Amino acid sequence: MAQVMENPVGVNNPGRLVEPMGTLDGQQGFDIVKVLWRWKWLPILGSVLGAVLGYLYFARQPEEFQAQALVQVVNTSPPAPRTGYSDPDERLRINRADESIIIRSQKVLTKASENGNLTEQPILREAYADLFGLEDNSFTFTHDDVAKLLQQSKDLIIEPADKDDQTTLITLSFVSTDADLAARVVNSIVDGYSEYLSEEYKSFGAEAVEVIQKAKFDLDKRFTELSLKQVAFQKEAGGVLFNGNQLADSYYEDWLKFKAQLNQLLQEREVLVAKLNSVEEAKVAERPVEYILMNLVSPEDVALMQRMFGVDTSFLPPIDDERKSSAADVLERGDLPLLRVKESQLSESLGSGHPRVVELRSQINAMLQEIAKLREIEKIEKLEADERRAQNIEQRRSEMLGERIPLDTQVELLVQTMQGELAVKQKQIDSLSKLADESFKSSKELDKVKSDSQILQTELESIRALVDAYTSKMAEIDTMPSFGQRTLKELDLPTVGAFYGPKLPPYLLGGAAVGFLLLSGLAVLMDLADRSYRSPDEIANDLGMPVLGHIPIMDVQKVKKVLDSADTSLATIHHSRGRVSEAYRAVRTGLFFSNRGSELKVIQVTSPVPGDGKSTLSANLAVTMAQSGRRVLLIDADFRRPRIAKLFGIDGEVGMAQVVAGKAELDEATYSSQVANLSIMPGGKRPSNPAELLSSNRFAELVDILREKYDMIVIDTPPLLAVSDPGAVSAVSDGVVLTMRLRRNVKPLATRAKRILESVDARMLGIVINGVSAEAGYGYSYGYNDYRYAYRYGGNYRYGYRYGYKYGSYASGYVEDKQEDLSQNAPDSQS
Secondary structure (H helix, E strand, O other): OOOOOOOOOOOOOOOOOOOOOOOOOOOOOOOHHHHHHHOOHHHHHHHHHHHHHHHHHHHOOOOEEEEEEEEEEEEOOOOOOOOOOOOOOHHHHHHOOOOHHHHOOHHHHHHHHHHHOHHHOHHHHHHHHHHHOOOOOOOOOOHHHHHHHHHHOOOEEEEEOOOOOOOOEEEEEEEEOOHHHHHHHHHHHHHHHHHHHHHHHOOHHHHHHHHHHHHHHHHHHHHHHHHHHHHHHHHHOOOOEEEOOEEEOHHHHHHHHHHHHHHHHHHHHHHHHHHHHHHHHHHHOOOOHHHHHHHHOOHHHHHHHHHHHOOOOOOOOOOOOOOOOOHHHHHHHHHHHHHHHHHHHHHHHHOOOOHHHHHHHHHHHHHHHHHHHHHHHHHHHHHHHHHHHHHHHHHHHHHHHHOOOOHHHHHHHHHHHHHHHHHHHHHHHHHHHHHHHHHHHHHHHOHHHHHHHHHHHHHHHHHHHHHHHHHHHHHHHHOOOOOOOEEEEEEEOOOOOEEEEOOHHHHHHHHHHHHHHHHHHHHHHHHHHOOOOOOHHHHHHHHOOOEEEEEEOOOHHHOOOOOOOOOOOOHHHHOOOOHHHHHHHHHHHHHHOOOOHHHOOEEEEEOOOOOOOHHHHHHHHHHHHHHOOOOEEEEEOOOOOOOHHHHHOOOOOOOHHHHHOOOOOHHHHOEEOOOOOEEEEOOOOOEOOHHHHHOEHHHHHHHHHHHHHOOEEEEEOOOOOOOOHHHHHHOOOOEEEEEEEOOOOHHHHHHHHHHHHHHOOOOEEEEEEEEEOOOOOOOOOEOOOHHHOOOOOOOOOOOOEEOOOOOOOOOOEEOOOOOEOOOOOOOOEOO
16 A cells, blocks of 8 residues: 555546536426427327317207398488488488397387297297296297397397498398298398388478477477566666667766766866966066966967057967867777777677677767767857857957957956856866766666676577578478488398208317317426426436437347356447447547546546446446547446446455455456456445445545556446435546436436535536437437346345435335445545
């Protein structure tokens, strides 16, 4: 053991790789097509069974017959004239695209039953009893009952003959088990609908006139009521004057007159006040008497003074001879524009026919009439004033010629006269203001009366217009005796019902579809419950490792041995050019040319559970590597159940267990084989502490020594789920090859095995599928029957242990067997 080096596990070990050999995409998605293909016999069986059941159901169905009629509804009358009268049925007659609602009515179907005597048909009676849950002989079957049955029957179809909403063509069809009854029902419905149209439109003109007369009578009654109401309203108005039916507002007219007179008096008062003020100002300024007198008299008087007294008036300021504004001017320039602006605003907001707008227009017209009257009055007054002025001038001239009055006396007389006139005008102004206010207040109190009168008058005029329109409509209808007439043309009537069903294809297809769907669902459920692998992609995606190869099933009974000492399961020795040998070489090639394959020297081979063929894979893989020219050492690290020595037919009493325990040297435990470049180190005699031996530092050092002597080292280890030994070996190996058989419930076993390898940080090189049948196509068939090899894992030979898990026939607990106690010489375990 001098060559044994104190070297911790994994240190200075360039072949020890942690990362997996390759990466794959995420989990494989659920493909319904692939699922149905895998279980294709279920959907096929479901379709066949469904079609058979559909045929059996079809055979039990009675024959049905359909009768169909084609009719046309024609309006033979000219269109009604456009008048104010609104026909309540006009929209229905013009836009009735589907007559099915009318034909299915109780009235039409009752007439159809009466015409065809359908109450005597036993089939209809039985259908009515079944529909309403009645005893067949416990009720009286009436025509109304037939109508109710047909209304709810799906066998009666009434629809437009085409897709045009305005079509006049209608198809009627009825399905029954009796061909004659089907035709009889359709013909009866056609006759019943024709009779209905004839009765409905036979006296349409008289009915329309009756409707119009009734409406006219109601309007006449309403007109009379409103007229009486208007008379009563005028009486209740008291002293309010009415011009016909229009209310005359005398208060407003008085207000306009008072307003005009008041404006005239105010202007005259202002003139008098201005003259009196000018006299006072002139006296204070000590102006000449002539100047004062000139301001008090009119232009005509000034000219007279110049002629009579020879007074020089050139020094006086020019006298304003501008015409004073008259009352008509005040109204025309002041109140009239305001009323017109208000009328325009209300007309835009309320409409030209609103009572308030109409009232304003009446006020404007009254004001215009008042202005015209004032113009005439002013014209007459001007003529009279001119005449009086001439007489006054002549009189004053005579007086001045007879006796000259001093100028200061004249001024005083004129001032006194003006003061008296100013007092009189003030009294007139006060009196007119009071009268104008009273007239305005009274006019405002009449506003509500005027509004009610206008509304009443508008309603009367509207009713009068409707009465005239209805009267005209009645006259037009009298000249159209066939107004609104509609008739039914029978274009195609059935004589007997034609065969309608049942038809076999729909039943077959429906049954097959139902069966297909039901058993397809069963196939999906079975696929979801299946915990086995069905394809290499599924294995790779589920475990995250590539599939290195598939080893076919080999019938060991037909193997012709090349070496008598070698077991028949070593196909790479006995049949090196066969299909099985090529499969092992494919695994070897995958390992050699994999990612960073040059760094692989120590390869561990294990499986999830016993019976997966790990020992056979290890042996054949080592043989193929040796055949490639590499120096290969095959180590049996399954101390509990060593198999390698038996496979190669060598004595395995001294092996790896004794070397690790320090009871043998490497050379003593290493055996040459009949395969060139291949050396074998069996497990040796089974120890009592295999796990401690494999997890010891001495085992790791031994593997490091062997790295230097050999190109490749293949280590066969126990199953992962049986014992913990493989985890210790993976710590010194460069990679792990996991082999398994595709058996039922293998998926959770493989997943647990992968988690064990991940927990010890093992580099997983890939998976080898063992026991694949030759005819396996998409997916695998189960070739598992202990490899179908004659030795059945060595006849009745059993493991030297039983697993804590229950795999096959294995149960928990150990099996006592002949073992070698190496515990005293066992090296210390790794910490």
